[in-house]
Amino acid sequence: DAMVIQNPRYQVTQFGKPVTLSCSQTLNHNVMYWYQQKSSQAPKLLFHYYDKDFNNEADTPDNFQSRRPNTSFCFLDIRSPGLGDAAMYLCATSRFGGEEQYFGPGTRLTVT
Template sequence: DAMVIQNPRYQVTQFGKPVTLSCSQTLNHNVMYWYQQKSSQAPKLLFHYYDKDFNNEADTPDNFQSRRPNTSFCFLDIRSPGLGDAAMYLCATSREKNGIQYFGAGTRLSVL
């Protein structure tokens, strides 16, 4: 059974139209991460939550926001998607900050 679930698997949006990607977990882990993976590139950390504490990576554009309303769910909001934001977005969780990270299947975002 999937423990880190990302919805939808594929998302198409229009240039400049806000979009939200969803991640849920059944592991009751404290930490949730969002990575961006562009085609043929390594995953790159955007930000993470430790419980309710939000931690942004220094080079994450302001266009990217995140919400974690409860332990189980975490959302990635892209306020005005550009063509360069087309990528696979991966959610991961870990019990503690230095724990093993478990990844979801990802959401592939296309921007038209």
């Protein structure tokens, strides 16, 4: 089945230790999104790619970076995680921007 896959599902990292979260899709969608979601809150968009075009949200901290080496994969790098970065990170795709989004199961990040 076509889907959005996130690895790992759970990630524990130490304060300040870089971490990379990955997302892959078999839908061949043009757009890939990264969201941060904290407990009982709405997903907050960090950035998105339309094909290779990178779009950063104005309030996304510099600590967060992203790479999309090809259509199928997208990575979220957190260069120096702080305690406030503990959250669920959701990857999503859509065929075109603004249309229905397909979400992965998320990666729960814990910072110790």
